[in-house]
Amino acid sequence: GESVGLHLPTLSVQEGDNSIINCAYSNSASDYFIWYKQESGKGPQFIIDIRSNMDKRQGQRVTVLLNKTVKHLSLQIAATQPGDSAVYFCAVGVFGNEKLTFGTGTRLTIIP
Amino acid sequence: DAGITQSPRYKITETGRQVTLMCHQTWSHSYMFWYRQDLGHGLRLIYYSAAADITDKGEVPDGYVVSRSKTENFPLTLESATRSQTSVYFCASSDRGRGIAGANVLTFGAGSRLTVL
Numbered sequence: 001g002e003s004v005g006l007h008l009p010t011l012s013v014q015e016g017d018n019s020i021i022n023c024a025y026s027n028s029a030s031d032y033f034i035w036y037k038q039e040s041g042k043g044p045q046f047i048i049d050i051r052s053n054m055d056k057r058q059g060q061r062v063t064v065l066l067n068k069t070v071k072h073l074s075l076q077i078a079a080t081q082p083g084d085s086a087v088y089f090c091a092v093g094v095f096g097n098e099k100l101t102f103g104t105g106t107r108l109t110i111i112p
Numbered sequence: 113d114a115g116i117t118q119s120p121r122y123k124i125t126e127t128g129r130q131v132t133l134m135c136h137q138t139w140s141h142s143y144m145f146w147y148r149q150d151l152g153h154g155l156r157l158i159y160y161s162a163a164a165d166i167t168d169k170g171e172v173p174d175g176y177v178v179s180r181s182k183t184e185n186f187p188l189t190l191e192s193a194t195r196s197q198t199s200v201y202f203c204a205s206s207d208r209g210r211g212i213a214g215a216n217v218l219t220f221g222a223g224s225r226l227t228v229l
């Protein structure tokens with residue numbers, strides 16, 4: 001099966017700085033990766049996804065990087081804002097398969 | 113998200129009682145899911161459903177029962193609640209086409225916090 005881990009359970013970043021949240025997975029057959037954001041008292045919200053045929057994908061202020069060689073992905077958030085404070089989860093799966101394996105989450109705190 | 117609602121949001125019950133958590137979605141998504149969230153474990157899949165009358169086990173199905181008689185509803189029942197089932201439960205539905213290359217993207221409800229005494 002798949003196991004997904006995050007390198008840091010908590011991360012504090014100064015407002016305006018960039019933040020990087022990391023995630024490692026174990027199954028080389030995994031080819032679909034998603035990042036979710038969970039604010040306090042709410043369900044996780046989709047941020048961005050990437051498939052294994054890509055190394056990088058950009059969204060609005062967010063970039064996901066995928067390194068298949070070492071089974072590692074990261075979420076970069078540019079110019080962090082107070083609203084970015086949340087728990088961030090990576091999820092890993094096989095494209096077309098509805099079942100995902102979630103990591104344990106990194107709590108990002110933006111310091112004003 | 114307004115399209116997927118869970119009830120109750122908070123529930124306290126006693127060991128051995130039956131509890132049903134409700135989930136309703138308004139999008140007519142085919143797939144629906146139940147996850148539990150515990151500190152140190154992230155989100156773990158309990159059960160999922162590909163369509164009405166089709167359900168399948170996830171990672172941690174023991175002690176739970178689901179049904180899906182209608183596309184829009186996916187209730188989760190704890191037949192005899194135990195303290196280890198104290199958790200936050202999230203229902204989700206799958207939105208085909210919203211992700212890259214038409215990938216399914218889960219949309220989650222706000223969660224149901226269950227405490228079993």
